[in-house]
Amino acid sequence: MASPAHDPGPALDKDGVRLTVDDAIATVTLTNPAKRNAQSPALWRALTEAGRLLPGSVRVVVLRAEGKSFSAGLDRQAFTPEGFDGEPSFIDLARGGDAELDATITEYQEAFTWWRRSDILSVAAVQGHAIGAGFQLALACDLRVVADDVQFAMRETSLGLVPDLTGTHPLVSLVGYARALEICATGRFVTAEEAVNTGLANLAVPADQLDGAVHDLASAVLAVPRDAVIETKALLQGALGRDYEAQRAAERAAQARRLRDLAGLGE
Template sequence: MTLLNQDGVHVAADGEVATVTLTNPAKRNAQTPATWRALAEAGRVLPGTVRVVVLRGEGKSFSAGLDRQAFEPEGFDGEPSFLDLARGGDEELDAAIAEYQEAFTWWRRPDLISVAAVQGHAIGAGFQLALACDLRVCARDVQFAMRETSLGLVPDLTGTHPLVSLVGQARALEICATGRFVHAEEAERVGLANLVVPADELDGAVTDLAAALLAAPRGAVVETKALLAGAGTRSYDEQRAAERAAQARRLRDLAGLGD
């Protein structure tokens, strides 16, 4: 069932699995502000029955990042260019970037598990979109790169937090400051990729992973995701307490005593 089809973003749901597809392969799924608004809307149109969201890009590349037309004086039709935004006030600029970030923030919602199926180039905004997801399954031809610093910018589409969480601050700094490519073998070794497969097996591997993620009861998966998401900011004793509280809720639910 198609839920959304606009500005290079297609969203469809099939039972408990939804698929969000970037559909501009002619431009290697380059992203624009319109793309980001459509991606933000994708999170709002998902039915409550969806448990797993798969993010993919049509063609040879997942996403080559920001469409460079954003830096041209004329920008995009009906859109201010980034140069125009820079000339505006601080509040307007902050609000514009916050709106762009909304496309990247909903993928780690507690009620969902999101899986990025990444092939070819995932550069800049494309890298950050893959990082926005909970999990990443990558083809062997994948090439991650964070090129913002090379352009005199910073990664501002929510990618810095998950990148540091996955690979550590020192490696994240080196990847961002150099703008170099991270290929499949390294991505798997340092934790950027949960699984690496041949390109022609990418869709099958993601389908198998989605099925495995759906095997456990939804409540148990939601509670486990919340426990793991908070573990890094809790003390050992706080995490023990959180585990006890979560398990009590699960036991009561299994006993038919839940809310």
């Protein structure tokens, strides 16, 4: 009888975040459904660590969440005078100097930045509520597949705050300035239908088909040569920051690299 395949177990499993790696696909799972995957500085540090732990073999990273909600946003404990154990409260942060406050927010943002690295393609599988920091975490990924019960909302303004976890740039890029402003200023819910129609989501499926749809998307990406995906992603990411002629030049340079590589002439 053949021995069972070795299961290396999760590469990371702490503070509401689990990272598993299966060859070219890594899965990052939010694992606190009892609190609707509410977020905290400890969770953000775990997400940052997950990004650093990705082996070079990974091409696709799937972000998913256990339970009925993707993430209900920032844990309300952050707004209490005590804050989280071992963490500065929001009041403590406000009382600190500008440099200290800026450094702290920068550290928090790191959990949201690595998903758009050029060497990977990230896909968020989003169900139920994705509010505030949860919305911004979904926006941090390259692509979003949503369940038909999804409800996005940016509620920071209702708390007297602004979205500061890197969500404003992708939101404007996806839906345009006017709609992004309206979504943020009102804090209203965005449904699956609107998300797909406005480009916020790539695909909406019944909730029980969410994992399967994401797997199919990941498989389609893995069927394409990795270097071609990396070059194409870089071209598209830089397109809005270049004028037409600069983008044409970037296309030529990227294609030259691909042709030389395919001809065995690459460096």
